[in-house]
Amino acid sequence: xxxxxxxxxxxxxxxxxxxxxxxxxxxxxxxxxxxxxxxxxxxxxxxxxxxxxxxxxxxxxxxxxxxxxxxxxxxxxxxxxxxxxxxxxxxxxxxxxxxxxxxxxxxxxxxxxxxxxxxxxxxxxxxxxxxxxxxxxxxxxxxxxxxxxxxxxxxxxxxxxxxxxxxxxxxxx
Amino acid sequence: xxxxxxxxxxxxxxxxxxxxxxxxxxxxxxxxxxxxxxxxxxxxxxxxxxxxxxxxxxxxxxxxxxxxxxxxxxxxxxxx
Numbered sequence: 048x049x050x051x052x053x054x055x056x057x058x059x060x061x062x063x064x065x066x067x068x069x070x071x072x073x074x075x076x077x078x079x080x081x082x083x084x085x086x087x088x089x090x091x092x093x094x095x096x097x098x099x100x101x102x103x104x105x106x107x108x109x110x111x112x113x114x115x116x117x118x119x120x121x122x123x124x125x126x127x128x129x130x131x132x133x134x135x136x137x138x139x140x141x142x143x144x145x146x147x148x149x150x151x152x153x154x155x156x157x158x159x160x161x162x163x164x165x166x167x168x169x170x171x172x173x174x175x176x177x178x179x180x181x182x183x184x185x186x187x188x189x190x191x192x193x194x195x196x197x198x199x200x201x202x203x204x205x206x207x208x209x210x211x212x213x214x215x216x217x218x219x220x
Numbered sequence: 221x222x223x224x225x226x227x228x229x230x231x232x233x234x235x236x237x238x239x240x241x242x243x244x245x246x247x248x249x250x251x252x253x254x255x256x257x258x259x260x261x262x263x264x265x266x267x268x269x270x271x272x273x274x275x276x277x278x279x280x281x282x283x284x285x286x287x288x289x290x291x292x293x294x295x296x297x298x299x300x
Contacts, residue, residue, distance in 0.1 A: 048226035054273045058233045062265040065241045069257055076249065124252045196254055 070197040077125045081193065081203055084120035088189045091116070091133065092211035094165045099180060100219050106180035108172040108215055110148075114163035116189060118153055121203070128154040130192040131161070134204075135172050137183040146172050148187075182217040186210045225279025233268035240264025 048054050090113055097109040112133065121129055132150035136143055148168040153159060174180050190204040221229065244260020 048221065048230060051273055051275070054221075054226075054229060055269065057230070058237075058265065058268045058272055061233065062237050062261070062268070065237050066258075066261050069241050069245050069261060072245065073248075073254055073257065124248065124254045 073125050074195060074198040077123050080123050081121070081201070085203065086116055086118045086120050086191075088205040088209060089115040089117070090211075091187050091189050091205065093185075093187065093213045096213075096216075097167075098220060099215055104177050106174050106178070108180055109168065110172070111165050111167045112149070112163065112187065113165065114161055114189070116161050118159040118161065118191070121191065121193060122155060122159060125195045125197060126155060126193055127196045128152055128194050130194060132190055133168070134188045134190050136186040136188055137180070139174075139178050139183075144174065144178075146170075146174075148172060180215050181219065183215050184212055185215060186212045221275050221279045222282050222284055224282040229272040229279060233272045236268045236271070237261070237264045240267070 048057065092113055093110050094113045095111045097111065099106065099108040101107070114133070118129060118131070130150065130152055133148045135146045135148050138144070148170055149166065150169065151161070153161070172180070172185070186207065188205050188207060188210045190202060192200050192202050194200055240263055241257070241261045244257045244264075247260070248254055248256035
């Protein structure tokens with residue numbers, strides 16, 4: 048503490064240590080928040096089916112969907128943003144595939160109510176392993192990542208018993 | 221800065237940063253806004269830098285009492 052530089056160093060790094068403590072306390076203050084406050088997906092369903100074709104041996108489906116969800120309960124003072132995505136789930140040989148069709152980043156300052164009407168998917172529903180999509184039953188589920196200001200990322204999703212399903216056609220169209 | 225001054229400076233910035241940080245945290249908790257905490261913390265750090273880093277006069281109220289200077293031995297040896 049005998050020179051200006053030593054004192055400046057001491058003040059700044061003590062300050063940063065205190066900030067670290069405050070950030071950790073903020074993260075701890077919100078442990079268990081997700082268990083008590085969960086967003087409810089009011090609607091997530093396919094609106095219009097566009098096509099199901101085979102491209103070079105790989106099945107690909109295109110469609111548009113409706114989404115209505117209020118994500119406000121998922122936010123608290125330690126959340127920076129949510130990464131929200133629509134997942135198509137279908138089964139192949141007893142195992143489940145999940146394909147992301149659409150995503151959106153919702154920051155803490157943005158509108159937290161998502162109302163998508165007849166929105167076209169961003170990424171095609173593709174079976175990358177060259178598997179069959181014809182005739183499959185597809186479930187649409189909303190999932191989201193909580194990206195905190197301080198702490199670990201964790202995921203939550205719409206309960207499957209509230210998810211909508213639809214069938215892909217049995218022939219390419 | 222003398223030794224008492226250095227002790228005082230350290231005490232001052234410990235108290236300022238911790239107080240601003242804690243009060244800011246409590247306000248932020250009820251406002252549900254972490255930026256409040258950050259701004260209070262930043263205000264505390266800036267105030268501490270202003271008060272504790274420069275060599276203000278009030279940090280020099282207990283100047284170190286040095287001993288009388290010992291006469292130069294070479295000169296002393298020459299004269300005796």
